[in-house]
Amino acid sequence: MQGSKPLSAPQKALRKLGLARDIDLALHLPLRYEDETRLTRLRDAREADTLQIEGTVTANEIAYRPRRQLVVTLDDGTDTCQLRFFSFYPAQQKTLAVGTRIRARGELRGGLFGWQMVHPVCRPAQGPLPEALTPVYPTVATLPQAYLRKAVLSGLSRADLSDTFPPGLAARLGQDPAWGLREALAFLHHPGPRTPLATLEDRSHPAWQRLKAEELLAQQLSQLQSKRERDVLRAPALAPAPGGLHEQLLAALPFGLTRAQHRVCEEIARDLTRPVPMHRLLQGDVGSGKTVVAALAAAVAIDAGTQCALMAPTEILAEQHFRKLIGWLEPLLAPRGLRVAWLTGSQKKKERTEMLALIASGEAALVVGTHAVIQEQVQFKELALAIIDEQHRFGVAQRLALREKTQDAGLEPHLLMMSATPIPRTLAMSYYADLDVSTIDELPPGRTPIVTKVIADTRRDQVIERIRVQIESGRQAYWVCPLIEESEALDLTNATATHQALSETLPGILVGLLHSRMPVAEKKAVMSLFESGEMGVLVATTVIEVGVDVPNASLMVIEHAERFGLSQLHQLRGRVGRGAAASACVLLYGAGENGRLSDTARERLKAMAETHDGFEIARRDLEIRGPGEFLGARQSGAPLLRFADLEADRPLLEKIRALAPAILDRHPDLAERHVARWLGGKSDYLKA
Numbered sequence: 001m002q003g004s005k006p007l008s009a010p011q012k013a014l015r016k017l018g019l020a021r022d023i024d025l026a027l028h029l030p031l032r033y034e035d036e037t038r039l040t041r042l043r044d045a046r047e048a049d050t051l052q053i054e055g056t057v058t059a060n061e062i063a064y065r066p067r068r069q070l071v072v073t074l075d076d077g078t079d080t081c082q083l084r085f086f087s088f089y090p091a092q093q094k095t096l097a098v099g100t101r102i103r104a105r106g107e108l109r110g111g112l113f114g115w116q117m118v119h120p121v122c123r124p125a126q127g128p129l130p131e132a133l134t135p136v137y138p139t140v141a142t143l144p145q146a147y148l149r150k151a152v153l154s155g156l157s158r159a160d161l162s163d164t165f166p167p168g169l170a171a172r173l174g175q176d177p178a179w180g181l182r183e184a185l186a187f188l189h190h191p192g193p194r195t196p197l198a199t200l201e202d203r204s205h206p207a208w209q210r211l212k213a214e215e216l217l218a219q220q221l222s223q224l225q226s227k228r229e230r231d232v233l234r235a236p237a238l239a240p241a242p243g244g245l246h247e248q249l250l251a252a253l254p255f256g257l258t259r260a261q262h263r264v265c266e267e268i269a270r271d272l273t274r275p276v277p278m279h280r281l282l283q284g285d286v287g288s289g290k291t292v293v294a295a296l297a298a299a300v301a302i303d304a305g306t307q308c309a310l311m312a313p314t315e316i317l318a319e320q321h322f323r324k325l326i327g328w329l330e331p332l333l334a335p336r337g338l339r340v341a342w343l344t345g346s347q348k349k350k351e352r353t354e355m356l357a358l359i360a361s362g363e364a365a366l367v368v369g370t371h372a373v374i375q376e377q378v379q380f381k382e383l384a385l386a387i388i389d390e391q392h393r394f395g396v397a398q399r400l401a402l403r404e405k406t407q408d409a410g411l412e413p414h415l416l417m418m419s420a421t422p423i424p425r426t427l428a429m430s431y432y433a434d435l436d437v438s439t440i441d442e443l444p445p446g447r448t449p450i451v452t453k454v455i456a457d458t459r460r461d462q463v464i465e466r467i468r469v470q471i472e473s474g475r476q477a478y479w480v481c482p483l484i485e486e487s488e489a490l491d492l493t494n495a496t497a498t499h500q501a502l503s504e505t506l507p508g509i510l511v512g513l514l515h516s517r518m519p520v521a522e523k524k525a526v527m528s529l530f531e532s533g534e535m536g537v538l539v540a541t542t543v544i545e546v547g548v549d550v551p552n553a554s555l556m557v558i559e560h561a562e563r564f565g566l567s568q569l570h571q572l573r574g575r576v577g578r579g580a581a582a583s584a585c586v587l588l589y590g591a592g593e594n595g596r597l598s599d600t601a602r603e604r605l606k607a608m609a610e611t612h613d614g615f616e617i618a619r620r621d622l623e624i625r626g627p628g629e630f631l632g633a634r635q636s637g638a639p640l641l642r643f644a645d646l647e648a649d650r651p652l653l654e655k656i657r658a659l660a661p662a663i664l665d666r667h668p669d670l671a672e673r674h675v676a677r678w679l680g681g682k683s684d685y686l687k688a
């Protein structure tokens with residue numbers, strides 16, 4: 001980039017849209033098309049059609065009523081049409097001078113003065129009509145359509161579009177091999193005049209099918225590549241020592257493991273004994289008992305004389321999630337002269353320095369905290385296992401940084417990610433194809449099912465009465481106020497008002513407030529009052545979405561439940577029903593503008609009341625909200641599928657997934673070119 005000129009506004013916009021390489025431009029497909037291949041005679045035209053007419057300008061004047069405008073009259077020999085421009089340049093007025101022949105394209109309207117077009121696109125009537133439909137590209141304000149069209153056209157002509165599909169692949173996918181990438185792109189940018197637009201809109205056209213196959217292949221190959229790259233990396237092989245920490249912990253637990261917990265523990269233990277880094281996702285519904293599985297994995301690492309790091313996305317979550325785990329492990333570590341270190345952003349410098357020393361010397365066998373754990377100054381003696389809770393809340397860059405922590409020694413840590421949001425199968429096959437997944441599909445015994453009720457906000461008083469009854473019988477309740485993303489302030493006012501109202505209506509009961517803007521110390525104070533049982537009701541914004549574990553809480557009220565995602569509601573609901581008492585979740589909904597809840601919203605809430613299966617809920621959520629929710633931070637780094645649709649193109653995805661390993665084995669060069677072409681510099685992110 002030496003001596004390069006500063007970028008113009010459209011050039012900057014191109015960069016911003018990710019259109020840097022010729023191939024990126026070639027893959028920037030039209031949103032829709034305009035048909036400029038035909039002319040319509042005004043005599044044959046119908047009102048409200050978008051069409052192109054050609055004629056001679058017979059009048060050109062500026063009118064001032066009802067507002068300033070340029071009015072040009074066009075005569076095509078069969079009728080006349082007035083072209084109106086409310087904003088125009090003097091130059092425009094000249095190119096539309098009386099006597100000029102022009103083509104105008106726009107929506108035809110009838111009116112008092114005959115045919116009219118408002119702000120039509122005008123060109124001099126020179127040369128033949130275009131032979132292909134005119135593409136209209138997705139763009140931004142600073143990037144004019146005409147500029148983008150030219151850029152795409154030149155990108156398309158310069159880009160290397162040679163075939164990277166191995167011979168026979170298209171046919172095996174049931175596609176017409178005549179549609180290569182080159183043919184498909186040439187066609188989609190400039191489809192011929194008689195193309196049925198419906199096949200382009202629903203993406204069923206063979207050109208579209210080819211692009212989808214290309215995109216899915218790139219994604220599958222790239223994930224397979226990263227899996228294989230990881231397979232040649234080395235990690236410390238960790239085996240539980242007989243009679244060691246692992247066994248001691250199992251013996252010390254106040255409960256026996258469920259069958260599902262046993263199974264996933266074995267899956268993890270098996271990974272840990274291998275000298276290649278584990279890359280495993282542990283998924284299990286809220287309350288399924290992931291923490292103890294993490295503790296047992298940590299015990300294996302510690303037994304082997306190495307260190308284990310545990311991370312959660314926020315300080316309060318880190319504390320909530322790991323307090324139990326520490327409670328189990330710490331008494332077993334002390335006799336071995338080992339300790340637990342905490343690392344958080346809010347820590348005092350002195351304490352932090354102490355912790356860093358413990359970590360560097362290896363005395364801290366377990367390091368717990370937020371992303372502070374992976375900051376540069378943190379030097380481990382030998383980090384062998386990293387466990388990330390609520391992995392989807394972490395950024396990709398943070399996970400990459402973690403993996404680099406031990407690369408000095410030539411060894412990578414094993415990685416265990418935990419999530420309560422189950423990944424639907426289609427996503428597991430695509431975005432997470434490189435990930436091994438363990439699933440806890442069974443809740444610990446003794447849980448009472450949660451009864452979910454959908455209730456209108458107008459019956460709020462009855463709900464509050466129910467809270468009083470619960471608390472009088474010795475139970476506790478949560479009241480969740482929605483997070484209004486556009487306005488954190490409004491959000492807070494809302495929660496504060498609810499807190500006050502509940503305090504007034506429930507005299508003699510301690511009502512607490514917890515929200516994201518409170519200082520950490522204050523949050524902790526509130527939490528400990530609630531945990532000790534002194535506080536009857538906890539009003540909170542979604543900060544308690546994950547991580548709170550108070551078995552005595554048996555009622556949860558979620559205000560404006562219609563504003564939450566289904567998986568989010570499910571996670572919230574999982575905070576009750578942890579003890580022996582019968583638990584309930586009340587989904588309060590606010591009425592819409594017409595005083596009613598929309599049908600979709602009602603359907604969704606009804607679904608919540610009907611099912612307690614996290615997978616089923618995740619599947620419905622995926623249908624309603626798309627994959628962003630599940631991909632979390634991954635979506636910002638990794639390109640989401642642009643052309644293929646996970647649900648609609650699932651058969652194609654399955655075929656390609658099955659063929660990808662053989663392609664990578666037999667045609668490594670083609671595979672590499674294919675991935676580079678489609679993912680460019682972005683594929684690194686997919687490996688995190």
Ligand code: ADP
Nearest residue numbers: 255256257258285286287288289290291292444
């Ligand atoms: P999550 O999967 O949501 O992280 P936790 O690990 O917090 O769930 O476990 C929820 C609760 O269940 C905790 O109080 C935990 O101690 C308890 N628990 C975990 N496993 C069992 C088990 N096998 N039997 C009984 N209780 C268990």
Ligand code: MG
Nearest residue numbers: 290291321547
């Ligand atoms: Mg948990």
